[in-house]
Amino acid sequence: MEKDKISIIIPLYNKGNNIKETILSVLNQTYEDFELLIVDDGSTDNSSDIVKSINDRRIRYVYKENGGPSSARNYGVQHALYDWILFLDADDQLLPTAIEIFCEHIAKYESVDCFFANFYYSRDKKLKLYSGHYKSGFIKNNFKSFALRKCMPRTGTAVFKKTVLQACPFKEYLRRYEDLEQFFRIFSRFVFFRIEEPVFVYVTDACEAKYKRNDISEDYLGYLKLTPGISWKNIVIYHMYILARQDYPKESKALYPHFKNKLLLWFLVRLVTNKYIDRLYYYF
Numbered sequence: 001m002e003k004d005k006i007s008i009i010i011p012l013y014n015k016g017n018n019i020k021e022t023i024l025s026v027l028n029q030t031y032e033d034f035e036l037l038i039v040d041d042g043s044t045d046n047s048s049d050i051v052k053s054i055n056d057r058r059i060r061y062v063y064k065e066n067g068g069p070s071s072a073r074n075y076g077v078q079h080a081l082y083d084w085i086l087f088l089d090a091d092d093q094l095l096p097t098a099i100e101i102f103c104e105h106i107a108k109y110e111s112v113d114c115f116f117a118n119f120y121y122s123r124d125k126k127l128k129l130y131s132g133h134y135k136s137g138f139i140k141n142n143f144k145s146f147a148l149r150k151c152m153p154r155t156g157t158a159v160f161k162k163t164v165l166q167a168c169p170f171k172e173y174l175r176r177y178e179d180l181e182q183f184f185r186i187f188s189r190f191v192f193f194r195i196e197e198p199v200f201v202y203v204t205d206a207c208e209a210k211y212k213r214n215d216i217s218e219d220y221l222g223y224l225k226l227t228p229g230i231s232w233k234n235i236v237i238y239h240m241y242i243l244a245r246q247d248y249p250k251e252s253k254a255l256y257p258h259f260k261n262k263l264l265l266w267f268l269v270r271l272v273t274n275k276y277i278d279r280l281y282y283y284f
Contacts, residue, residue, distance in 0.1 A: 004106050006034045006099060006159060007080035008088055011072030015090035016046040020054070025093035027056055031100035035060060039076045042066030047090075070170035070178045077165045085162050087155045091203055094156065095120075098199035102159045105195060112138075113190035114160045116153035119200040127201065134196040142187035143232035147239075147272050151192065155179055156200040164190055176213050177220035177240075184236070212247040221247060222255060230264060238265040239273060 008026055012019060019038075026036050038051055040063045051061050064075055073087055084106060088094065098117075105115050118134045120127045131149060145151030168185045170178050216222035221244035226234050241259050244252040252259075 004084070004103065005082040006084045006086055006102060006106075007076075007082040007162075008034060008036045008086045008094075008099075009073060009076035009080060010036070010038045010088050010090050011041055011069050011076065012038055012043060012047050012051070012090045013041040013066065013069070013072070014043050014045045014047060016043075016050055018091035019047055020050050022088065022090055022093055023051070023054055023059070025095075026088070027054075027058070028096055029094065029099045030097050031103055032058075034058060034099055035081050037062070037076050037080055039064065039072040039079075041068070041072040067172060068175050070172045070174055074169045074172065077162060077169070080162060083162050084159045085165055086159045089155050092156050093201045093203075095199050095201065097197075101195060101197055101199055105193065106159070109193055111191060112193040113164050114153055114158055114186065114192045115195055116151070116158035116192065117195035117197055117199040119152075119154075119157045119198050119202055121202045121204050123204045129198060130202075134194060136194060136196045139192040139194055141232060142192055143184075143236050145192075145194075146183075146187070147232055147235050151194065153183060153192065154202070156202060160186075173218065174220055175218040176211075180240070181220040181223070184233070187233075216244075216248045216251045216255075219244075219248075222251065224256065224259075226259070226262070226265075230268070234265060235268050235272060238262060239269045242266075242269060 010022065023036065036058050037060045040048055040061065042065050048061070048063070051059070062079060064072065077085060086102070101117060102115055119130050121130055130152065133150065139145050139151055142151060164186060168182055170182050174181060213219045221240060224237050224240050224244065226237055238259070241252070241256055244256070
């Protein structure tokens with residue numbers, strides 16, 4: 001491994017229509033010293049042919065049996081060469097200066113475990129900046145910043161120390177909101193730094209997280225836990241409960257009978273989400 005270098009990991013499953021554009025967005029970076037590790041999670045379309053047709057020494061292609069996005073990302077972390085990891089979905093694009101921005105901050109702030117930056121989201125081929133209120137700096141309370149839409153280290157916008165992801169791997173039985181479940185574990189233990197510049201374009205049109213699973217056991221919404229008292233973490237978790245109640249009314253009623261009595265949490269969640277409803281819509 002080499003210190004302060006980034007491994008970009010793309011989990012790939014049947015994205016033949018998108019993967020070339022995504023790869024080119026990585027290869028066209030202003031900062032050129034990185035590796036692009038593409039983990040083919042058992043694709044059955046022409047995805048692998050497209051990847052192999054692109055000749056660049058920085059690309060590493062590996063194949064594994066299908067196990068889902070969490071499995072593919074964990075596999076990528078195990079095989080990454082460098083100390084920092086950036087996950088990128090196979091239908092999104094990095095902006096040209098993304099790696100340069102991250103590497104500049106990595107070199108400057110040695111105590112940070114995760115850097116995350118602003119981003120654009122694309123809907124109906126129109127770009128909109130996620131937040132006009134991002135200010136670069138350390139995050140004092142990760143859950144508070146997340147609830148107020150000032151902290152969104154989603155796939156494509158964040159780099160993590162490899163040791164962080166090894167300590168908190170994705171839970172491979174989850175197929176929806178698996179990234180949020182991991183973020184919330186990482187929030188409690190590690191140091192985050194926000195970067196105000198955008199680095200990424202998030203294509204929302206084909207976002208699979210918008211659609212519930214047939215089985216709630218494959219969704220983080222089936223594993224929510226509140227801690228005693230009122231806290232920013234509980235506000236975040238209770239918002240996830242409201243989503244669960246919308247997507248899985250029968251299952252959430254059985255799983256969370258005590259949640260419905262938390263009237264103060266309900267009020268606080270509605271107060272927060274009403275203010276930030278536009279940006280909430282495009283993530284959840």
